[in-house]
Amino acid sequence: MNKQAILHIQDSPYCFPVSGHEMILRLRTAKDDVKQVSVIYESKYVFAEKQRTAKLEKAYTDSLFDWYEVKLDLTDTRLVYVFKVSDGKEKYFFSEDGLTEKYDYKLGYYNSFQYPYINEADIVRPVEWMKEAVFYQIFVEHFNKGIKNKDCSYVNLKVGEKPTPKCFYGGDIPGITEKLPYLKKLGISAIYLTPVFKSPSNHKYDIVDYYEVDEHFGTNSNLKELVKKAHEKGIRIVLDAVFNHVSANSPLFQDVVKNGRKSKYYNFFVIDGDKPDPTKGNYEMFAMVKYMPKLNTSNPEVKKYLLDIAVHYIKEYDIDGWRLDVADEISQDFWRDFRTAVKGAKSDACIIGENWHDAYRNLRGDQHDGIMNYAFTKALLDFFAAGSIDAKGLSYRFNELILRNKDGVNRNMLNLLDSHDTSRFITMIKGDRKVMKEALAMLFFYIGTPCIYYGTEILLPGGPDPDCRRAMDFEKAGPDKEYGDIYSLITSLAKMRRTEHIADGTYRFSDKGDLFVMSCKTAKHEYRLVVNHSGKGKTYEGVKLSPESFVIMKDKGVFLYEED
């Protein structure tokens, strides 16, 4: 037995409650190395005297490991347990003291594993509406101009042109409100907007005033109206919380530039010296961007300043959540208080971090609900664009990804093919329309919440920022237009999420003869997405799959089929 491969971590994705009386337990072993894994468990206060046993099933695998899993239904929620692992020859107990040939239950109070008590407050539950939602991300400036009679002298970008870092197309908030019927038809139920507050740039991640909608984008009333109209259509609105940094033009920073240490905002920033000098950048900033000085969120005054903003837009504008810009560079301490404030104002507001890496530290239930799932993006790019992993490799990768977090978090991950910060997926796959459809099917089928970046429905191309931010072209948008097949597929997939309730299903990933298979078992049905990216024609349960095609099966029948 490869003893060193065996892993279990208490109160982690290897051990967590999913309800007031149900626990998921997982144990990792080396691949194809052991014959049987069981858990010996009982209530904490009787474990010394008697124990129960349950078998774990092999549920996940990758190139190195197998993961065994069991769901325990408990009568007493004070769980203590040890594992028993056997490969047919060797047999070990596995406890806090590691692998041992014997185990003394009488001394279990010292070294058993445990989940000491299931407290309701510690169960990581997903935001219910979010797990069934279909998101649409809008880069506001380049989406749609809705304000009539606007002074458009600042506008210098047209549809079809390549954006520059500083160009303006003239998009605004009324332009989004105008397109709500369009989005509703497409199947969208939540919109996430890049920042809308007063800011000199086109992206507006350098905010000058958090309490004013940028004048190019409209008025505060326009924002209020957007939320109201969206809600009338059953669409939720999520705003972008840029709390890591402000614009160097912000009155707060300018006050420090003028008054140095005498400014009451001096400690709002982290400055090396008496005064910040925007030409030198003698202060902490976002990346190496001098016009974005970093806020000192360890300062309680700054914390209050930002939390007031977070709560203000929920209470006064009724927004439905926040996407957190540069979430990983702000302290966890800040995000804990942020969660308390936001959920206190609206208990089902969603909190989505911009975290590109494994963000388990922010996803234990005390900070974010989910994150922008760039690791999912990378898996799809590796499979469809780089070709560095095959169907088996993709199933391995997905197994690894969903084992990073507890189940409730996986159901609130914001899955995406691309965003304003990446090249467009369609460009990465060299415009291959069939591959795009496979990727969309994966996006909508995968555990968590799909998010469509604006323009995906017209296969808007684009390389790295700013090229990925081209103006939306509504002339091309709709079921009967040039990209109608893509539009219609999105509509169908969005409908699937509304009607089939796969958001609550149990997911498994595998490969079958070069086909990638993702299955989702709900209370009533078993769904399977089968993707043929093998380069050859294939048949799956009687369904012919030409190269670069997919089928979604519902039990034994075909639910959605993209044929050649």
Add this chain to the structure above:
Amino acid sequence: MNKQAILHIQDSPYCFPVSGHEMILRLRTAKDDVKQVSVIYESKYVFAEKQRTAKLEKAYTDSLFDWYEVKLDLTDTRLVYVFKVSDGKEKYFFSEDGLTEKYDYKLGYYNSFQYPYINEADIVRPVEWMKEAVFYQIFVEHFNKGIKNKDCSYVNLKVGEKPTPKCFYGGDIPGITEKLPYLKKLGISAIYLTPVFKSPSNHKYDIVDYYEVDEHFGTNSNLKELVKKAHEKGIRIVLDAVFNHVSANSPLFQDVVKNGRKSKYYNFFVIDGDKPDPTKGNYEMFAMVKYMPKLNTSNPEVKKYLLDIAVHYIKEYDIDGWRLDVADEISQDFWRDFRTAVKGAKSDACIIGENWHDAYRNLRGDQHDGIMNYAFTKALLDFFAAGSIDAKGLSYRFNELILRNKDGVNRNMLNLLDSHDTSRFITMIKGDRKVMKEALAMLFFYIGTPCIYYGTEILLPGGPDPDCRRAMDFEKAGPDKEYGDIYSLITSLAKMRRTEHIADGTYRFSDKGDLFVMSCKTAKHEYRLVVNHSGKGKTYEGVKLSPESFVIMKDKGVFLYEED
């Protein structure tokens, strides 16, 4: 290479800051399996372009694994990194994507490891005074009677007798105040008291009124005086926070017994039915103890009720911290708010959980500072009492234990040989005075804070609760009495902690020819504790060690020597 043995976890005891610019990184491999481990790192925003490299040193080992370690001194605190592991034949990169033969730094933003930004608020720092303190735990009822002219008709236990679960000796708070000079002489700098509030039992873990000192123990003024007098002597006072449950006699619970759902305290508890019935126990309780109904800490009113108490004794009585009873069965959500309230009232108040198991979930910096280190107790029992591990096994165990938590937490662990909840250590080692001295040397030398259970200095014996709670016998206590050698050893060891500053040292554990060796390197010196539990006479660097003896070396010289 045993690929499955390789482990790294971001923001964990494998990756954490120890200051605003220093990071500890650790990587686990199979034992004696690899030749070189290095880390390739840089600031997040330049990693794609250039990288630095540092070598990791093998720092810890056990029977299965080696752990490699490096401390990085950063100029930019936004760290991204990947490891490079080589066994001379195979060579791999190790990133979020696992082991790979190649690594593309240009795509590092997707899959490198990272510690995104060192925020001051997230650094886990120890309570400074606690890491240098010597604690003394007092079971108040059985310690010392100090109130003159007290009605002692309830007293039914004498010194030397075996306690029963319900016996009373008459100990009280003035009895502790009276003994402050004695404790000061012994070298004690902090006292942790079992509960002192109104309660019918002798242990007082079933509290009736959190705002009243129990009448057997004295008055609220007596408590205030104890803290004041202790502080005058440089001794800190830590109280026991019994927040998991109350006494069934508590007015809160009695109100529910009387009024059922109509009581405003109904939701202070978790009751199955309209009314709690203490004869049936139709409610959540501590263990299976009907007279201890569990408080519903998920109820915000209960949370406020308890946090007010926690803050009250800091603000009004100036206590220096709380020990948290049954800490692991209360929600983490509660402990997070508890920390905010307690540290808000006194920033260096200590918070010590009663957690018998790996408590990493409570020790990430947002909840407890440390815990009662029963895993340390168990290691010493396995080595000295059960004989189930040898010197090598003990060094392995200690390595495993200190790798459970970040460094700042290890320095706030409350290390103990025994407590009111275990058999006395002297009884477990069958009264062997020499072994006791070895154990005391380990307790005081080990990383963290030593805690002496009252009576240890007179080798007070005792089996499981209540026998481990015998009355203190001051007739036997002192340097010139029967157990003067133990008393004096404690005094010497306590002095060592005050004068040698080992609390800040770097610890390593090993064995040398059946001798157990614990080393501690401070800024100025290297200290080593060498324990001979081999059963044979040994020599260590010229120092003769008879069976069951120890020596503490300071650099090349003898610092403290327990000869036969």
